[in-house]
Amino acid sequence: MKNPESSPAASIPDVFDPTCSSRHALELIAGKWPMLIISALENGPMRNAALMRRLGDISQKMLTQTLKELERNGLVIREDMRTVPPHVEYSLSPVGRSLSETLLVLDRWAETHFGALDAARERYDTERRK
């Protein structure tokens, strides 16, 4: 029998292993927009224009691009109604929904603690006169 130390980490996923796919999963949502888009889709399908309005300051390019990445990874489902003018709806897949639930926790964390962060930053900056 081999000890766990010698096993080249095939079974137990580890976010700290650079070659592990779980790292990839984290990097997928590490950008500026993915988390917000997933959160925005929480309450049901949305169209391109509605998402742009909701996200406030995203560019058309980044929205399309990010949605495509999320679709590619199976988090978002793109439904093209094939009408003219175009009507496309984006929604969360089951996996996407499971992610949105943990992101909700993160959103709440941000809304709870941003004040503390702001204060700390100001303290830090004034202390070192930057």
Next chain:
Amino acid sequence: MKNPESSPAASIPDVFDPTCSSRHALELIAGKWPMLIISALENGPMRNAALMRRLGDISQKMLTQTLKELERNGLVIREDMRTVPPHVEYSLSPVGRSLSETLLVLDRWAETHFGALDAARERYDTERRK
């Protein structure tokens, strides 16, 4: 009395508001390394070299830089023992610890679902012959 619509969102934080600090809080951890560093510090203080080993493929520059940002925002505490050779310990502040707990949920999500993501990606790519 004014209706809620006209109030310029001073009290209720909203991650979707680009001018809201809670967005800033999210962007702070949206990079490649912040989440991993916070997670790495979960089990107590660590020194520079230990963090480098734990994170595997981070550069010295990014480690220092990211730690400094996290310290600036009050998530990480930097303790310099003022010895020679240098001995500096990084640890989580209370706010940092509260974040690390929600990130743990995210790590677990990644470790649970990365297989589904990999599969979806492969399907997507082969379907469109990219």
Next chain:
DNA sequence: ACAATTACGCACCTTTTGGTAACTATGAAA
């Protein structure tokens, strides 16, 4: 004939992020 609609592709550019390699400080030990 043509204007409007909606999602999006593409070309071009700027900004941000990240990596490499070389250099620094300082006291203890060799």
Next chain:
DNA sequence: TTTCATAGTTACCAAAAGGTGCGTAATTGT
């Protein structure tokens, strides 16, 4: 006197992220 150890810093460069503006498709209403 030289070496070692540790946690940096800096200058320089490459790559990725992101923004702007313009073009396109195809049907409906004017």
